[in-house]
Amino acid sequence: MRTLVATIIILVAQMAQSFPGFRGCRSQQDCDPGSCCVVAMERFSTPRCQKLSQQGEYCRPRNSALNTSLSYPNGILDVTNLYTVLCPCDVGLICEQAMCQPNTFLQSNHLA
Numbered sequence: 001m002r003t004l005v006a007t008i009i010i011l012v013a014q015m016a017q018s019f020p021g022f023r024g025c026r027s028q029q030d031c032d033p034g035s036c037c038v039v040a041m042e043r044f045s046t047p048r049c050q051k052l053s054q055q056g057e058y059c060r061p062r063n064s065a066l067n068t069s070l071s072y073p074n075g076i077l078d079v080t081n082l083y084t085v086l087c088p089c090d091v092g093l094i095c096e097q098a099m100c101q102p103n104t105f106l107q108s109n110h111l112a
């Protein structure tokens with residue numbers, strides 16, 4: 001019985017690791033094109049690949065990539081080009097009023 005429980009725990013742990021939404025990353029190179037490496041604000045959260053924000057999705061103004069060292073109970077992880085909470089907007093979009101918008105939005109509304 002104990003062996004069975006241990007086996008189930010190992011299986012669940014492996015499934016969690018291979019779940020596509022939870023792929024860890026240490027740099028942009030670990031992520032597919034069209035995604036970026038992001039870490040949440042919570043303490044000890046693991047950086048993971050996330051899709052670039054699309055039109056109408058939330059974004060963070062002045063969200064620039066950082067090179068940083070994250071501290072964990074079991075050590076330090078050096079990460080390059082890491083974003084916080086959200087990826088920047090996809091190509092051709094800009095972050096305006098905390099939402100990804102077509103770049104032409106700026107031209108038609110602010111430069112008239």
Ligand SMILES: *[C@@H]1O[C@H](CO)[C@@H](O)[C@H](O)[C@H]1NC(C)=O
Nearest residue numbers: 064065066067068079080081
């Ligand atoms: C972070 O490191 C990469 C690669 O070493 C470099 O290209 C990039 O300019 C650095 N970014 C910052 C914000 O220092």
